Amino acid sequence: MVALDAAFAPAPLKPARRSWREHSALPGFGGAFGFTLLYVGLIILLPLAALAARPWEHGLGGVVDAILQPRTLAALRLSFLAAAGAAVVNVLTGLLIAWVLTRYDFPGRGVVDALVDLPFALPTAVAGIALATLYSPGGWIGSLLQPVGLKVAYTPVGVFVALLAVGLPFVVRAVQPVLEDLDASLEEAAQTLGARPLQTFSRVILPALTPALLTGFALAFARGAGEYGSVIFIAGNMPGVSEIAPLVIVTRLEGYDYAGAASVGLAMLAVSLIVLVAVNSIQVALSRRGSR
């Protein structure tokens, strides 16, 4: 009994604190780590710092005023709401597409798989012009929607539609590899335990995919909030209605209002940062209980 107790003594809840420098089979930690810091600093942190330093020439009041203008606020609201909405829809459709691409073997699967990445390869302006043409009142889709009273082009809905196209690959590519690696025996276990297909999906598969879906959401959201090229053609850019935040920034730059442009940029940076940190925290909480 003593031996048995010892053998099945609970494993320690937390592993002993490991050195933050994990032992690796390959040498060169110093160089690689130094390069990483330098590169991240140069490519990411330095420009962000420059942005953060820029808008203060009229003091805090100037920054707040620039952001609180109704036109700016509306643009920020549109950019982030459309990005969030499109990211949510993309999580659903991206999951479905990733599911079809991994679970079914159909002729032309490779083609569909490659098509998913196409928005990455296209210059965003090209995508934007194509979308605007399609959804304009005289376009293929626009002319069908017009009689039903749906206006897409030159409205906030157009922004949303453009962001759908931009964000989809992020979700599909985040979910697909996880879905491919998902152990089939998990589903079989659920099945033999009496779970109906929908229960197996919602209780077993979906929780396993949640971290990947969150990643896809975060990427699609971040990209959507900052998206410019593919949106401005379909949006119509009516101030206060269908004008996106990046366009407000460009407009201010063109009027030589660098501080005002940087203020709006800073606001976008702050919101994006909050959302990304929140998503990341959820992921950390999930992985703490599940994986590894």
Next chain:
Amino acid sequence: MTLTIDGVYKQFGRFPALTGISLDVRDGEFISLLGPSGSGKTTLLRVLAGLDRPDHGCVFLNGVDFLALSARERRIGLVFQQYALFRHMTVARNIAFGLEVRPRATRPSRAAIQARVSELLALTQIEGLGDRYPAQLSGGQRQRVAVARALAVEPQLLLLDEPFGALDAKVRKELRGELRRIHDATGVTTILVTHDQEEAMALADRVVLMNQGRIEQIGSPAELDTAPASPFVFTFLGETNRLPCEVTAGAARFEGFVAPVISPAGAADGRATALFRPEDTRLDAGPHAEGLPVRIVEIRGRGSLRLVECQALSGHRLVAELSEAAAGAFEAGQRVRLTARRVVIDTVAAARPDWNPEAGGRGAPAAAAH
């Protein structure tokens, strides 16, 4: 008798996985499906679980057509080699899963589920781990959770697919004993798939030895041991020596000794290859000893046993398994006489024209692989 498997065929592409399997399993029996990889044992288990459909044949459980039911409706417990635990659920939620997914009408109350979970945690001796996540458990603990989860639905059949394959030897032995104890405590009809003959022989009431989609033999471990139905059964269940012989009237005649043939019954007279176990092999160094003259090549230790490797004048290498004490009388280089207590005639080798035991055959015809 409760489970009847009758004439089950299953083919994957052009590979015949099961070719006419028939088997009756009694209520509460512990059956081992034993065989090398590719023998069809896992396929048979998956057919029983409802995860694979056979091409032909029937499966009945207590008179109910099992094949007409989906995996979900069969109420079986399935335990996988890689545990297949739900990582995002605590141990308790994992165990409760099969009860919680039931439709409201048949779902036990929350308190009843909780009571059942505690009962199973106790049965599998993992009390206190209910709030842990699978990632925080050892392999042995995870497999206990998997067994508890499978038992939670009070299955009509408990099916285990190589459940100890991913565990180290010590934990495997412990869990083996636990599994038999759990079986005896619950009385659930249990079918264990394994390629480990020691495991199958130690656990099962009856062993079903499979090879190439067929059943080679069904019998108690003792029956398989003393009356192997085929040379395959004999070689699969343990290490073997090979030696050419002359069969006459149910006895194998070697140079210097004669041994009874235990299988096959009524082996044809004539030249043949005999198989016998190291533990059925004896050595004698006495001046008047009878037996095959051999020279001891090497003595290797294994616990309290010694493996004495000998070489005959014909070049055949033969291994004798002796107790430590008995082996003390011998040393490497010594010339002794070797006898076998009982042998099996290798009908497969006899039927194979290219097999010539006198010429040494393929490589050294010594102790079989292991």
